[in-house]
Amino acid sequence: MTPMEKQNYYETLELSPKATWKEIQMAYELAKKTYAGDGLASYSLFDEGERDNILDRIEEAYHVLSDPKKKSKYDAALAASGTDSASASEAASLPPSVEVPIPEQITGEVIKALRQKSGVSLEEIAETTRININYLESIEMDRFDFLPAEVYVYGYLRQIARIIHCADKVVEGYMQVYRTGRQLKK
Amino acid sequence: MLNGNGIGRHTPVYRDLFEEIEISRKEVWAVGGGKGGTGKSFISANLGVSLSKMGKRVLLVDADLGCANLHTFLGVDPVMTLSDFIQGKVSDLEKVLTKTSIPNLYLLSGARDYLEITNPKHIQKVGLIQRIQKLQFEHIILDLGAGTAFTNLDFFLSADVGILSVLPEPTSIENAYRFIKSAFYRHFQKWAQEPLIRKMITNAMHEKNERGIQTPNDLINHIASMEGAVGKKLQKAVLSFSPRVIVNQVRSRDDITLGFSIRSSCSKYFGIKVDYVGYIEYDDHVWQACKKKNPLVIESPYSSSARCIDRVLSNLMKKDELKLESVIRTLGV
Numbered sequence: 001m002t003p004m005e006k007q008n009y010y011e012t013l014e015l016s017p018k019a020t021w022k023e024i025q026m027a028y029e030l031a032k033k034t035y036a037g038d039g040l041a042s043y044s045l046f047d048e049g050e051r052d053n054i055l056d057r058i059e060e061a062y063h064v065l066s067d068p069k070k071k072s073k074y075d076a077a078l079a080a081s082g083t084d085s086a087s088a089s090e091a092a093s094l095p096p097s098v099e100v101p102i103p104e105q106i107t108g109e110v111i112k113a114l115r116q117k118s119g120v121s122l123e124e125i126a127e128t129t130r131i132n133i134n135y136l137e138s139i140e141m142d143r144f145d146f147l148p149a150e151v152y153v154y155g156y157l158r159q160i161a162r163i164i165h166c167a168d169k170v171v172e173g174y175m176q177v178y179r180t181g182r183q184l185k186k
Numbered sequence: 187m188l189n190g191n192g193i194g195r196h197t198p199v200y201r202d203l204f205e206e207i208e209i210s211r212k213e214v215w216a217v218g219g220g221k222g223g224t225g226k227s228f229i230s231a232n233l234g235v236s237l238s239k240m241g242k243r244v245l246l247v248d249a250d251l252g253c254a255n256l257h258t259f260l261g262v263d264p265v266m267t268l269s270d271f272i273q274g275k276v277s278d279l280e281k282v283l284t285k286t287s288i289p290n291l292y293l294l295s296g297a298r299d300y301l302e303i304t305n306p307k308h309i310q311k312v313g314l315i316q317r318i319q320k321l322q323f324e325h326i327i328l329d330l331g332a333g334t335a336f337t338n339l340d341f342f343l344s345a346d347v348g349i350l351s352v353l354p355e356p357t358s359i360e361n362a363y364r365f366i367k368s369a370f371y372r373h374f375q376k377w378a379q380e381p382l383i384r385k386m387i388t389n390a391m392h393e394k395n396e397r398g399i400q401t402p403n404d405l406i407n408h409i410a411s412m413e414g415a416v417g418k419k420l421q422k423a424v425l426s427f428s429p430r431v432i433v434n435q436v437r438s439r440d441d442i443t444l445g446f447s448i449r450s451s452c453s454k455y456f457g458i459k460v461d462y463v464g465y466i467e468y469d470d471h472v473w474q475a476c477k478k479k480n481p482l483v484i485e486s487p488y489s490s491s492a493r494c495i496d497r498v499l500s501n502l503m504k505k506d507e508l509k510l511e512s513v514i515r516t517l518g519v
Contacts (some may be wrong), residue, residue: 004454014450026510032422033440035446041447045455054454127514 004054008078009061019103021066025128025163028062032053039080040125067165101165106173112140129159135162142182153178178186196293214319214326216345217398218369220361222332224351226250226435228472228482230329231259233502234494235481237325238467240475245283245323247294249341250331254296260286261479264295273311279317288484294318296329299449311337315344334368343373347502348429351464352448354441362431370402370427370456377423383409402455404499430507432498433465441465446510461507467491 005125008018010015013027033049035042035058044053064070103110115125122140126133147153156172190438217230227250229356234246248256248268252312264284270275270276284293320324330338342348366470375387409420433445445462452460467490475482483492501507 014453023511026514030443030446030510033443036449039447040354040356040359041444041451044356044363045451180429 009065009074012057012061013065014067018178019076022124024065025061025124027050028058028066029128031058061118102173103171104173104175106170107177108140108142111170111174114170115124115160115164116139116164120164125160125163127154128163131156131159135149142177144178147178150175150179150182199516201353212319212324212326213347214328214345215347216330216342217351218330218338218342219358220332220363220365220367221327221353221358223248224353224358226260226327226351227256227329227464228476229349229351229432229434229466229479229495229498231256232483232492234291234325234327234498235260235288236483236495236499238288239483240292242324243322244325244327245294245318245321246291247318247326248296249328249338250296256329257284257293257295258479259476259481260291260293262286262293264293267303268314270355272314282355283321292323294450294511301512308336311340312465315341319344334365336372336493338365339369339372342369343376348449349502350429350431351434352391352431353435354433354444355439362448366429366452366456366458366460367402368437370458372422374402374423377420383420403455406457424458426429428461429458430463430502432463435468437463437468442513443510445508463501463507464494465508466494466498
């Protein structure tokens with residue numbers, strides 16, 4: 001068994017190099033749950049510092065493997081170093097890179113378009129993030145009255161943005177629309 | 187008492203699960219888990235009954251010496267027990283076997299009420315394990331007692347497949363890890379003949395040691411870096427130690443995915459591969475069957491917990507494990 005500090009990102013997330021995008025998401029969510037502070041399966045084997053260290057490695061691995069461009073570069077580097085890497089065919093299982101023109105006003109419709117471009121369903125986002133699917137729908141339909149307080153919506157948007165790989169300015173843009181929409185309702 | 191209800195009447199799910207499975211050689215499975223009350227006897231009895239329903243010749247061994255109660259799960263009252271054999275009252279182990287009312291299923295009942303055999307001498311234990319393994323059955327299932335006594339560890343390590351029954355509770359998981367750790371070091375020590383390495387393993391068992399070896403994984407890496415040939419041999423020993431885990435009495439989605447978390451933690455801490463072979467749902471049918479002294483898979487073969495047993499058995503026979511993706515897809519976890 002390779003020591004943790006020498007493991008590649010696939011080993012860290014306990015994945016095959018041929019893992020699909022969906023499998024990467026699931027492995028990441030499970031790993032976070034496993035090594036969280038109250039993780040039933042890990043608290044008696046690892047102390048808090050060790051769990052934090054594992055979580056840092058998991059975040060680092062996910063940051064690269066969940067991003068098609070970074071993953072592709074990483075796979076190439078792994079292949080060059082002689083380590084098993086993902087096959088070319090697997091690229092098809094990853095969400096396509098999202099490069100669409102971003103309008104000035106980021107409404108829910110824009111978020112929806114970006115999500116659809118990335119090939120991820122609302123159900124998949126709900127499954128991965130555990131955000132109530134009604135909130136996800138409300139974000140895309142600009143139903144601001146149905147959404148919770150700003151701090152929560154911001155958190156949701158950050159999570160969605162990470163999954164569909166859109167820029168921070170999309171999150172900020174939507175939050176402006178959200179604030180304006182809430183104020184108008186008042 | 188057993189009523190034979192359900193024997194041979196396999197559901198479509200059951201048939202699908204066991205298609206293309208063939209076992210030509212004898213397999214010994216041991217069901218342990220560290221803590222008491224995690225369902226070891228329940229699992230052993232129901233796996234045994236399910237195998238015999240498939241036409242396999244099966245022996246269930248109550249290796250919980252001193253606290254035997256596997257016979258109760260099967261609704262039989264053995265005349266002879268292992269204590270008769272260990273005390274030398276009977277020399278032929280086959281004469282101690284109890285025939286159950288299920289075709290092909292036999293029980294080797296553990297001792298009751300005789301304290302000395304709870305901790306048999308090493309030579310007695312080795313002899314007993316060898317005699318059990320020579321009995322003519324396709325499947326032998328050892329139902330172990332609670333705790334990490336050498337008797338339990340040795341029975342566990344003597345089996346082809348070691349199975350751990352765990353409840354989704356902190357105490358059960360802590361004890362399961364303790365059991366894995368103890369079994370792992372004992373297994374390791376058996377492979378290591380060199381006095382220096384044996385001493386190193388003994389030292390590693392103490393949490394604080396001079397070499398900074400914190401986990402079994404550290405120990406393996408330390409030995410591998412220090413002694414080339416010995417390290418390779420011991421790494422082979424690590425690969426041959428691969429317990430299976432069953433999470434019993436699951437009530438929530440988190441309980442179900444706990445098995446994957448246990449697998450991950452064992453991999454990172456012990457450096458070993460643990461297979462998560464399945465979970466068993468918390469189900470009133472279980473205690474109802476227990477109260478009737480009838481195995482669940484016969485009393486309520488279509489209950490959710492009985493179907494879980496089928497899936498566990500299927501994975502054990504196929505040497506497969508649960509897949510995170512399929513669990514999430516089917517349960518929407």
